Amino acid sequence: MRQYKEIVILLVEDNPDDVEITKRAFKKARIKNRMYVARDGQDALDFLYRKGEYTGESKAPRPDLILLDINLPRVTGTDVLQKLKTDPNFKRIPVTMLTVSNRDEDIIRSYDLGVNSYITKPVAFDKFVEAIKSYHFYWTVITKLPPKETQLSL
Amino acid sequence: MAAEGDKSTFLGSLRTKIILGICLILVITVGTFIYVGHMFRARFLLEEEEKSASRISHAVMRAIQYPMLDGEMEEVQAILQRMNLVEDISVLNLCDSSGAIKYSGIPDNIGKISESETVKNALRINAVVKDIERYEGEKILGHAMPIPNEGACFKCHGGEKKILGVLLVGTAWEPVEKKLGTIRNQEIFWFIVCIVLAAGFILILLHYLVIIPVGLLTRTAALIAKKGDLSSRVSITANDEIGHLGIAFNQMTANLEKSRDELLQARARLEARGKELEDFTYIVSHDLKEPLRGITSFSQFVIEDYGNKLDEEGKGYLVSIKSGAGRLKKLIDDLLALSRVTRSEFSFQTTKASEIIEEAIKWVKYSLDEKNIELVIAQDLPAIYCDKTRMVGVFANLLSNAIKFMDKENPSIEIGYQNKADCHQFYVKDNGIGIEKQYHQKIFEMFQRLQKREEYGGTGAGLHIAQKIMEMHHGKIWVESELGIGSTFYFTLPKKKEALRGRNETIQRDSDIIGGRQS
Numbered sequence: 001m002r003q004y005k006e007i008v009i010l011l012v013e014d015n016p017d018d019v020e021i022t023k024r025a026f027k028k029a030r031i032k033n034r035m036y037v038a039r040d041g042q043d044a045l046d047f048l049y050r051k052g053e054y055t056g057e058s059k060a061p062r063p064d065l066i067l068l069d070i071n072l073p074r075v076t077g078t079d080v081l082q083k084l085k086t087d088p089n090f091k092r093i094p095v096t097m098l099t100v101s102n103r104d105e106d107i108i109r110s111y112d113l114g115v116n117s118y119i120t121k122p123v124a125f126d127k128f129v130e131a132i133k134s135y136h137f138y139w140t141v142i143t144k145l146p147p148k149e150t151q152l153s154l
Numbered sequence: 155m156a157a158e159g160d161k162s163t164f165l166g167s168l169r170t171k172i173i174l175g176i177c178l179i180l181v182i183t184v185g186t187f188i189y190v191g192h193m194f195r196a197r198f199l200l201e202e203e204e205k206s207a208s209r210i211s212h213a214v215m216r217a218i219q220y221p222m223l224d225g226e227m228e229e230v231q232a233i234l235q236r237m238n239l240v241e242d243i244s245v246l247n248l249c250d251s252s253g254a255i256k257y258s259g260i261p262d263n264i265g266k267i268s269e270s271e272t273v274k275n276a277l278r279i280n281a282v283v284k285d286i287e288r289y290e291g292e293k294i295l296g297h298a299m300p301i302p303n304e305g306a307c308f309k310c311h312g313g314e315k316k317i318l319g320v321l322l323v324g325t326a327w328e329p330v331e332k333k334l335g336t337i338r339n340q341e342i343f344w345f346i347v348c349i350v351l352a353a354g355f356i357l358i359l360l361h362y363l364v365i366i367p368v369g370l371l372t373r374t375a376a377l378i379a380k381k382g383d384l385s386s387r388v389s390i391t392a393n394d395e396i397g398h399l400g401i402a403f404n405q406m407t408a409n410l411e412k413s414r415d416e417l418l419q420a421r422a423r424l425e426a427r428g429k430e431l432e433d434f435t436y437i438v439s440h441d442l443k444e445p446l447r448g449i450t451s452f453s454q455f456v457i458e459d460y461g462n463k464l465d466e467e468g469k470g471y472l473v474s475i476k477s478g479a480g481r482l483k484k485l486i487d488d489l490l491a492l493s494r495v496t497r498s499e500f501s502f503q504t505t506k507a508s509e510i511i512e513e514a515i516k517w518v519k520y521s522l523d524e525k526n527i528e529l530v531i532a533q534d535l536p537a538i539y540c541d542k543t544r545m546v547g548v549f550a551n552l553l554s555n556a557i558k559f560m561d562k563e564n565p566s567i568e569i570g571y572q573n574k575a576d577c578h579q580f581y582v583k584d585n586g587i588g589i590e591k592q593y594h595q596k597i598f599e600m601f602q603r604l605q606k607r608e609e610y611g612g613t614g615a616g617l618h619i620a621q622k623i624m625e626m627h628h629g630k631i632w633v634e635s636e637l638g639i640g641s642t643f644y645f646t647l648p649k650k651k652e653a654l655r656g657r658n659e660t661i662q663r664d665s666d667i668i669g670g671r672q673s
Contacts, residue, residue, distance in 0.1 A: 017451075124480075
């Protein structure tokens with residue numbers, strides 16, 4: 001199997017079970033990754049802006065990809081999305097909604113706010129692994145992303 | 155008055171009708187009075203004239219009596235000539251029994267035969283005759299008095315009892331007629347003046363007491379009728395019938411407004427309740443999925459990580475957990491599908507039924523072929539006004555049920571059509587296992603299954619969803635079936651589009667509200 005470089009992923013998910021399932025899916029898909037987990041929207045923003053417990057780059061590196069749940073306590077997923085996509089420093093990081101909701105309203109609102117893709121979590125684990133594989137392959141192999149330097153200089 | 159100057163023509167307006175009616179009544183009554191008055195006056199004047207003529211006759215008779223007796227006939231003629239000079243006396247003739255004029259106020263007439271009908275009649279019936287007649291071109295009131303042969307006359311005329319002659323006194327009638335005419339003309343003049351004044355007065359009364367308030371009522375009623383503005387009221391303060399009508403009108407409007415508001419509130423509450431319920435179904439089904447995902451995933455993790463540490467029984471339990479979770483997921487998916495049917499927008503369009511059926515068959519093609527089922531589809535299918543995707547769903551569901559519950563050697567399914575007066579009626583008929591009559595209603599309820607799960611799969615949501623879809627189309631769905639023989643599912647679609655158009659708007663509006671809601 002071809003070796004891909006390690007990617008940094010920020011997973012914003014409040015349900016520890018779901019965190020566990022997602023981590024296991026990445027493992028099963030054999031994706032080399034460093035996964036950081038934020039437990040709600042506020043936690044995610046603190047991580048990205050390196051506030052509170054996340055001071056310093058070592059504690060909170062800039063993620064390559066963000067996986068965002070919608071139904072989150074305190075600050076919701078769509079609020080986080082809105083904040084990221086209006087901030088010049090973060091708007092180029094691919095954000096993917098990872099949620100159980102397949103409501104048209106949620107999907108439309110997310111794309112209106114500039115989400116890069118929207119995945120509904122399959123209930124069956126094997127299907128979820130397939131989805132994660134495709135996700136990783138798409139964003140790290142197929143897609144050409146803007147260079148990091150440019151992002152930082154802005 | 156621009157008040158009621160709408161489309162009501164001049165002749166059609168209430169005011170004109172009332173004025174014309176009153177004028178007609180006035181003309182008839184006052185006209186009758188004037189006519190009767192005129193007749194009485196004419197008769198009175200006639201009687202006066204007759205009395206006057208009678209007096210003149212007696213005066214003449216007395217005046218000529220003695221000259222006559224004395225045989226002074228020139229004196230008689232002179233008296234008549236003198237009397238004739240009296241104003242109003244036009245004719246003064248003394249005729250003999252043959253009607254020849256012997257003596258006259260106008261000497262030229264002596265010797266002529268009298269033309270007067272009055273004279274002739276008086277001679278004939280031997281009595282005083284009074285009548286209006288034409289005499290030598292002049293209208294006169296003739297008074298002819300016969301002169302009997304009396305004792306004093308026997309000297310000259312003999313003792314025979316006979317009429318000696320007739321005295322005709324004619325008074326001019328034309329001045330009387332003229333007088334009558336003048337009075338009549340004056341009366342007519344005042345009569346017209348009175349009618350005009352009365353009509354004007356009535357018109358003004360009518361305008362302020364009836365026309366203006368009625369116009370106000372009409373405008374307000376029209377406002378309510380056209381714009382449904384039930385908040386408008388009329389301000390009529392008069393304490394009469396119209397005023398009472400205005401008060402009653404206001405009360406009626408107020409009551410209507412109250413009832414409408416209550417209805418609107420009740421409807422809003424119901425809609426909110428319905429929406430709440432739909433949202434509840436939707437949210438609950440979503441929230442159920444999350445823990446379900448945990449159950450499925452973690453039971454798999456246990457099998458993967460600890461599978462070799464478990465005995466067969468333990469593994470079996472885990473498999474049961476997984477399959478239970480799988481079934482739960484299907485139920486939740488059906489719940490979601492159901493809420494989707496009512497929540498999301500309907501798009502109605504006219505589509506050929508044959509296209510819809512073709513589309514539906516694609517869904518079940520595989521199982522049709524697998525079970526080797528003969529499918530008969532009716533010809534000459536109409537175009538129907540419906541939500542195409544959902545109607546495909548209804549057909550596909552009925553077909554898949556027919557296929558699923560098929561137990562015969564020669565399986566056959568028929569899709570038929572019956573053109574009813576006010577609706578299109580379709581049916582899907584099979585010769586499958588059939589349904590007992592007691593379940594014919596129950597099968598349309600959510601999650602109702604009649605068969606064992608092991609034998610026939612599915613959750614029992616399909617028919618309920620089909621029923622919901624038909625409800626949204628203002629149609630009906632029902633089954634006719636006999637156990638062991640087969641089932642026929644009928645459903646109808648109204649032919650009138652209007653009902654569905656209205657429904658469509660409501661659905662769109664509702665979905666706008668849902669769309670605007672934040673989760």
